[in-house]
Amino acid sequence: MKTKGAVLWGVNEDWKVEEIEVGDPVAGEVQVQLAASGLCHSDEHVRIGDIPLVEPGGFPFLGGHEGAGIVTKVGAGVEGLAEGDHIVLGFIPSCGRCPSCSSGHQNLCDNGATLLTGQSIADGSYRASVGGKNLSPMCLLGTFSPYVTVHNSSVIKIEDDIPLDKAALVGCGVTTGWGSAVYAAQTTPGDTVVVIGIGGIGINAVQGAALAGAKRIVAIDPIESKRERAMDFGATHTFASMTEAYEPLVDLTWGRGAEKAILTVGRIEGHMIQEMLTLVGKGGTGVVTAMGQADAVDVPMSLFELALLQKRLQGAVFGGGNPRYDIPKLLGLYRDGQLKLDELVTTEYKLEDINKGYSDMFEGKNLRGLVKYGPEDY
Ligand SMILES: NC(=O)c1ccc[n+]([C@@H]2O[C@H](COP(=O)([O-])OP(=O)(O)OC[C@H]3O[C@@H](n4cnc5c(N)ncnc54)[C@H](O)[C@@H]3O)[C@@H](O)[C@H]2O)c1
Ligand SMILES: [Zn+2]
Numbered sequence: 001m002k003t004k005g006a007v008l009w010g011v012n013e014d015w016k017v018e019e020i021e022v023g024d025p026v027a028g029e030v031q032v033q034l035a036a037s038g039l040c041h042s043d044e045h046v047r048i049g050d051i052p053l054v055e056p057g058g059f060p061f062l063g064g065h066e067g068a069g070i071v072t073k074v075g076a077g078v079e080g081l082a083e084g085d086h087i088v089l090g091f092i093p094s095c096g097r098c099p100s101c102s103s104g105h106q107n108l109c110d111n112g113a114t115l116l117t118g119q120s121i122a123d124g125s126y127r128a129s130v131g132g133k134n135l136s137p138m139c140l141l142g143t144f145s146p147y148v149t150v151h152n153s154s155v156i157k158i159e160d161d162i163p164l165d166k167a168a169l170v171g172c173g174v175t176t177g178w179g180s181a182v183y184a185a186q187t188t189p190g191d192t193v194v195v196i197g198i199g200g201i202g203i204n205a206v207q208g209a210a211l212a213g214a215k216r217i218v219a220i221d222p223i224e225s226k227r228e229r230a231m232d233f234g235a236t237h238t239f240a241s242m243t244e245a246y247e248p249l250v251d252l253t254w255g256r257g258a259e260k261a262i263l264t265v266g267r268i269e270g271h272m273i274q275e276m277l278t279l280v281g282k283g284g285t286g287v288v289t290a291m292g293q294a295d296a297v298d299v300p301m302s303l304f305e306l307a308l309l310q311k312r313l314q315g316a317v318f319g320g321g322n323p324r325y326d327i328p329k330l331l332g333l334y335r336d337g338q339l340k341l342d343e344l345v346t347t348e349y350k351l352e353d354i355n356k357g358y359s360d361m362f363e364g365k366n367l368r369g370l371v372k373y374g375p376e377d378y
């Protein structure tokens with residue numbers, strides 16, 4: 001079918017909304033009409049060249065990986081999904097059978113290996129194209145288009161009563177942030193948790209830490225409005241930088257430092273690791289969720305402190321969560337009023353305004369920007 005999509009033709013180019021072709025589902029796939037797509041920072045890492053696309057894929061690239069919608073077509077051999085089902089797209093596929101999935105780590109599913117190649121899980125070919133050229137879709141999804149054809153392992157069925165535009169955010173930002181606090185940091189009641197960077201991911205780390213029973217939640221962001229919003233989501237203290245937070249944090253914790261810190265800045269740099277670990281006390285954990293330049297390896301840090309103060313440095317993809325378990329669970333918390341989703345969306349955009357959406361993100365105007373699709377897009 002002919003539709004439209006926000007396409008990148010090379011590093012540092014602007015997003016270009018143009019006519020694209022989305023193919024019918026082959027065996028194992030479904031087609032989805034999307035209600036909305038969140039504007040996550042990770043797509044911008046591709047745009048500025050931090051995250052390289054992997055051969056044989058490459059540009060042109062179709063962005064977007066935070067979407068939800070309604071199944072419109074079902075390919076052969078797909079079990080448990082039917083036309084009309086409401087679904088969220090997980091940005092990591094979960095096959096349910098590989099060693100990672102079957103040991104409870106769906107976020108590390110072996111199907112993730114091809115996410116940046118653009119090659120479909122079903123048969124290694126491409127399902128979307130622009131001007132006759134194959135498109136590599138972000139995370140094999142490409143939600144910056146009103147329609148996607150995706151593998152069933154990226155599709156999580158949800159209840160019909162959940163608003164789809166809010167559910168979209170749970171496909172990446174909400175679960176990644178919430179899980180970074182609950183699973184990766186293993187926040188327990190009474191902890192002091194520091195969240196560094198209050199965007200779409202960090203704000204959900206704040207609400208995850210609050211739900212897990214943290215006593216103090218220290219939110220750090222240079223932008224004042226982000227610090228104010230963090231208080232609405234459960235933060236107890238805010239600071240403009242890690243340096244500014246250090247002394248008050250020592251004071252607050254009777255000299256012990258935080259139990260947990262979570263790094264969710266827009267673009268991570270090596271020096272931030274030591275700064276984060278300095279805020280964490282003996283036996284504490286620092287979680288790295290943020291991304292930066294993919295081939296950067298320099299991290300100046302005190303190995304002496306790491307060893308003798310027995311600190312833990314923990315990476316986290318999808319917050320350490322399981323898409324098939326955690327997406328429905330978090331939507332259940334939303335339904336019961338225990339998780340905020342409505343308050344996350346600062347601004348809604350048309351797909352045509354996507355460059356404005358991302359420049360607003362960089363200017364710190366949005367907790368989360370959302371592209372919302374309507375009848376005029378279908
Ligand atoms: N590991 C994963 O699974 C995963 C998933 C999604 C996103 N991410 C990554 O998480 C990061 C955050 O994404 P987002 O969508 O929330 O981005 P965002 O741009 O919405 O938010 C980033 C926030 O960090 C703040 N910030 C920047 N530098 C800072 C600093 N030095 N100290 C404190 N705060 C600072 C910004 O003001 C902004 O509020 C990105 O790097 C993204 O690629 C990782
Ligand atoms: Zn994301």
Ligand SMILES: [Zn+2]
Nearest residue numbers: 095098101109
């Ligand atoms: Zn798997």
